[in-house]
Amino acid sequence: IDYCASPNHGCEHECVSTHDSYSCRCLKGFTLNPDKKTCRRINYCALNKPGCEHECVNTEEGYYCRCHRGYTLDPNGKTCSRVDHCAQQDHGCEQLCLNTEESFVCQCSEGFLINEDLKTCSRVDYCLLSDHGCEYSCVNTDRSFVCQCPEGYVLRIDGKTCAKLDSCALGNHGCEHSCVSSEDSFVCQCFEGYILRDDGKTCKRKDVCQDVAHGCEHICVNSEESFICKCLEGFRLAEDGKRCRRKDVCKSTPHGCEHICVNNGNSYICKCSEGFVLAEDGRRCKRCTEGPIDLVFVIDGSKSLGEENFEIVKQFVTGIIDSLAISPKAARVGLLQYSTQVRTEFTLRNFNSAKDMKKAVAHMKYMGKGSMTGLALKHMFERSFTQVEGARPLSTRVPRVAIVFTDGRAQDDVSEWASKAKANGITMYAVGVGKAIEEELQEIASEPTDKHLFYAEDFSSMGEISEKLKKGICEALEDSDGRQDSPAGELPKRVHQPTESEPVTINIQDLLSCSNFAVQHRYLFEEDHLSRSTQKLFHSTKSSGSPLEEKHDQCKCENLIMFQNLANEEVKKLTQRYILF
Structure with a gap:
């Protein structure tokens, strides 16, 4: 029985009879759907995922890759490359060849147009293409045009119309200095300080010294446009530029x-x-003591100061450093710079020589922002004079000095930390320049303010202030000389009786209990090296250690002076061999 002969088998493509039924079959390149009757084309591209760069095309038995228009398939059958029509054939373009999808076109460079043959190029005639408006002639340039005028004429400001050249512009006027055109001719003029000669063209210098009241004390000399005053030999010109002063x-x-x-x-x-x-007489010089001091500079680095003036301040600091004996046992110096914040440039322990210290000052960078003077004083009080940063203990009685420099109003309060610093034994010097506020300087400076406050309207007086400060510091060091011992009240009231090998400790507070003898000393002497004259002034001691009374009045002026001179002699002898407390 041919089951396929029945029109109801429903096969879309082919019907195949079997011994007891039939089955549907699809044509080549198709596959049977789940209903076993209809067919669908096989999507080889989807099944195999061939990796075509542009397009995948199904065939009856498989697939192939295809490229977009203007591209050609590479030998690998998958990737595509643009077709370079310009390279594949003799395009004949005079200037530029541009690929299109299926061919190429010729193009011209800027300033050129393609000719009718679509291959060669001709320069653009901007004068012809545009309404140039030139009065005389139009000249093409690479990208535009310019108007030109004939000889004897010059282009006006509008760039299009022309004007007749004046007589001066022709260059044959013969004027030595300057030519001024008139309608039909010209006139010559001379520069300031010169007059026209009779020929009407050349110039000669005016005798300004003869024509004006020059005011020169010695000699008047004509210059180019004016005059200068000069002085006779042995004299120099004063600041007013007229009077003369003796040279040396x-x-x-x-x-x-x-x-x-x-x-x-x-x-x-x-x-x-x-x-x-x-010195006080203004002629003699005295060396600043080499005694110890802990000195901290607090330098204003605010924007109002300016970099040039900041360099002057650095020179000011260097000058103070030069006046001190820098070493761990003598002068220690630290430096803070402040602006909106506070920066420690170097502490009291950083440098042991003036050379290294001055080098650090020279390399100091200008901060150039706000002016937080109070914050700087707080930093100085809380950190700069600590033993961690190199300050010596208070018990050593080393003078603590701060030099605060500012050129304007502080942006915070200065009184609190300035008062704390002074109350804790720090001697405060205030240096103000320009717009510095007097009230703030007075709050910073120690008493008396006439010795601790310095102000100048500008930086020209910094040298004078530096010398006054050096003198003040020197005097402070001299005043503190000999006070580097224990604080008052801590000295023993009884003198220990030493053995033969022990040094004798002589306590001047015991020896000279005078109300007008304010400075206290403690020296360490070897008994064998005490001079007889000195020993006569000292109290001898009993075995109990209590001092004996002397018959003469120790507090008389002459006795005090004699004692001091003798003691100083012993100190000089023993300084090299014994520690001075």
């Missing part, structure tokens, strides 16, 4: 300066060599 007063007068004489106008001033300060 120092050489011409018996100045009496011990170190250096510096001419100052019609007079002179004495100065001292490095490490010395001027």
Whole structure:
């Protein structure tokens, strides 16, 4: 029985009879659907995922990769490359060849147009293509055009119309200095300070000295447009540029300066060599004591100061350092710079030599922001004078000194930390320049303020302030000399009786209990080295250690002076061999 002969088998493509029924079959390139009757094309691209770069095309028995328009299939049968029509054939383009999807087109560079043959190029005639508006002639450039005028004419500001050149512009006027055109001719003129000669063209210099009241004390000399005053030999011009002053007063007068004489106008001033300060007579020089001091600079680095003035402040700091004996046992120096924040440039323990310290000052970078003076004083009080940062203990009685420099109003309160610093034995010097506030400087400075407060309207007076500060510090060191021992009240009231090998400790507070003898000393002497004259002034001791009474009045002025001189002699002898407490 041919079951396929029945029109109801429902096979979409082919019907195949079996011995007891039939089955449906699809044509090549198709597969039977689940209903076993209809067919669908086999999607080889989806089944095999061939990796075609552009398109995958199904065939009856498989698939192949195909590229988009303007591309060609690579030998691997999957990836595509753009067809370079310009490279594949002799395109004939004069300037540029541009690939399209199926072919190429010729193009021209900027300033050129393609000709009718679509291959060669011609320069763009901007003068022809545009309404150039040139009065005389139009000249093409690479990208545009310019108007030009004939000889004897010049282009006006509008860039299009022309004007006749003036007589001066022709260049044959013959004027030595300047030519001024008139309608039909020209006139010559001279520069300021010159007058026209009779030829009407050349110029000669005016005699300004003869024509004006120059006011020169000695000699008037004509310059290009004015005059300058000069002085006779042996004189120099004063600051007003007119009067004359003798050149070297120092050489011409018996100045009496011990170190250096510096001419100052019609007079002179004495100065001292490095490490010395001027004495009260203004002529002699004295060396600052090499005694110990802990000194901290608190330097304003705010924006108002400016980098140039900051360099002057650095020189100011260097000058103070030069006047001190820098070493761990003598002067220790630290430096803070403050602006909106506070920066420790170096502490009291960082440097042991003036050379290294000055190098650090020279390399100090300007902060240039706000002015938090109170914050800087807080930092100084809480940190700078601590033993961690190199300050010596209070028990050593080493003077603690702070030099605070500012050029304007603080943005915070200065009184609290300045008061705390002064109350804790820190001697405060306040240096103000320019817009510094006097009330703030007074709050910072120690008493008396006339010795601890310095102000100048500008930075030209920094040298003078530096010298005053050196002198003040020097005096402070001299005043503190000999007080580097234990605080008052801590000295023993009884003198220990030493053995033969022990040094004798002499307590001047025991020896000289005078109300007007304020400075207390404690020296360590070897008994064998005490001079007889000194021992006569000292109390001898019993075995119990209690001092005996002397018959003469120890507190008389002459006895005090004698004692001090003798004691100083012993100190000088023993300084190299014994520790001074």
